[in-house]
Amino acid sequence: xxxxxxxxxxxxxxxxxxxxxxxxxxxxxxxxxxxxxxxxxxxxxxxxxxxxxxxxxxxxxxxxxxxxxxxxxxxxxxxxxxxxxxxxxxxxxxxxxxxxxxxxxxxxxxxxxxxxxxxxxxxxxxxxxxxxxxxxxxxxxxxxxxxxxxxxxxxxxxxxxxxxxxxxxxxxxxxxxxxxxxxxxxxxxxxxxxxxxxxxxxxxxxxxxxxxxxxxxxxxxxxx
Numbered sequence: 091x092x093x094x095x096x097x098x099x100x101x102x103x104x105x106x107x108x109x110x111x112x113x114x115x116x117x118x119x120x121x122x123x124x125x126x127x128x129x130x131x132x133x134x135x136x137x138x139x140x141x142x143x144x145x146x147x148x149x150x151x152x153x154x155x156x157x158x159x160x161x162x163x164x165x166x167x168x169x170x171x172x173x174x175x176x177x178x179x180x181x182x183x184x185x186x187x188x189x190x191x192x193x194x195x196x197x198x199x200x201x202x203x204x205x206x207x208x209x210x211x212x213x214x215x216x217x218x219x220x221x222x223x224x225x226x227x228x229x230x231x232x233x234x235x236x237x238x239x240x241x242x243x244x245x246x247x248x249x250x251x252x253x254x255x256x257x258x259x260x261x262x263x264x265x266x267x268x269x270x271x272x273x274x275x276x277x278x279x280x281x282x283x284x285x286x287x288x289x290x291x292x293x294x295x296x297x298x299x300x301x302x303x304x305x306x307x308x309x310x311x312x313x314x
Contacts, residue, residue, distance in 0.1 A: 145177040145218035147186055150211040159185035159205040162229035164304065166190070166204045175206070177214075179222035184208030187224045196300035198235045198259045199285070200224050227283070232264040232306035234278055234299045242292040246275030253292045256299075260285045264294075264301065266312040273297065277312060 149169055157164040159181045169175060179187045187203030194202060203224065206212075227233075234240075236256035244251040246268040256262065262284035266277040275293040280286040 143217050145214065145216045145221055147175045147177050147188075147206065148173065148213045148215075149175075149206070150213065153206060153210050153212075155190075156205045156207070158227045158229055159183070159187065159200075159224070160227070160229045161207060163205075163227075164230075169206070177218065177221060178203060179224040181205075181224045181226050183226065185224070186210075196235065196237065197302060198237070199261060200227055201233070201235065201261070201302045225283075230304045231283065232301055232303040232309060233261045233284070234264050234276060234294055234301055235261045237300060240294055240298045242278060242290060242294055243275075244292055246277075246293040248295060250293075254286060254290045256286065256294075261302075262286050262290065264306065264309060267296075267309045268293070269311060274311075276301075276309070 148171060150171055152168050152170050154168055155166045157166050175186075175188050177186050177188050181187070185208055186206040187200065188206070189202060190204045234256075236258060238258060240256040240260075241248075241252045242254040242256065244253050262278045262280045263282065264276045265279050268275040268277070274296055276296050276299070277293055278291070280290040281288045
C-alpha cells in the first residue's frame with residue numbers, strides 16, 4: 091500500500107497545478123488588455139479607445155509654455171522632446187492649448203489651458219484636424235470668471251437693477267473697481283472679449299466672482 095501513495099498523489103497534484111498555472115496566465119492577459127494608458131503630461135488615465143481620437147504634440151526642442159496664447163503673457167514653464175502633450179484645442183491664430191493637469195478650480199474655459207506657440211518645431215499625431223476652437227486672449231487683461239450664476243448690476247450696489255447674469259464658464263473683462271477695499275465691486279465690460287454680449291457693461295460683487303490676469307492687481311478706482 092505504501093508503494094502506491096506517491097503515484098496516487100501525483101495523479102491529483104499534476105492536474106491541480108495545470109489549473110492554477112492556467113488561471114494565472116489568463117488573469118495576467120486580462121490585466122494587460124484592460125490596463126489604461128497614462129498621459130505623461132497630466133498624469134490622467136485614459137482608455138486605449140480614447141487615445142485613438144487624441145491629438146498629441148511632441149516638441150522637437152525644449153519649448154516655453156505660456157499662460158495665455160501670446161508670447162507677451164506670463165510664462166508657465168517648459169516642455170521637452172520627452173513630453174507627449176494631449177492637445178485640447180487651438181486658437182484661430184494657431185496656438186495649441188492643453189490642460190496642464192494642475193489644480194486650478196477657479197479657472198474656466200480658455201483659462202484652464204496652457205499654450206504652445208504656433209511656430210514651435212513639433213510632431214503632431216492623432217486627430218489634430220478637428221480640434222476645438224479656443225478664444226484668443228490678451229496677455230494680461232483682468233477677467234472675471236463665473237463658477238455659478240453671478241448677477242451684473244447697473245451700479246456698484248446689490249440693490250440696483252440686475253442687467254445681466256453670468257453662468258458657469260462665463261467670463262468677462264474687468265476694467266475698474268469701486269474702491270481699493272477687498273469688498274469692492276468690479277466694473278465689467280464685454281465689448282472686446284468674453285462670453286457675454288458685447289453690450290454688457292455693469293458691476294459685479296467681487297465676493298461672487300473669481301479673477302484671472304495680472305492686471306487685476308492694478309485696476310483703477312472709478313467714481314460710482
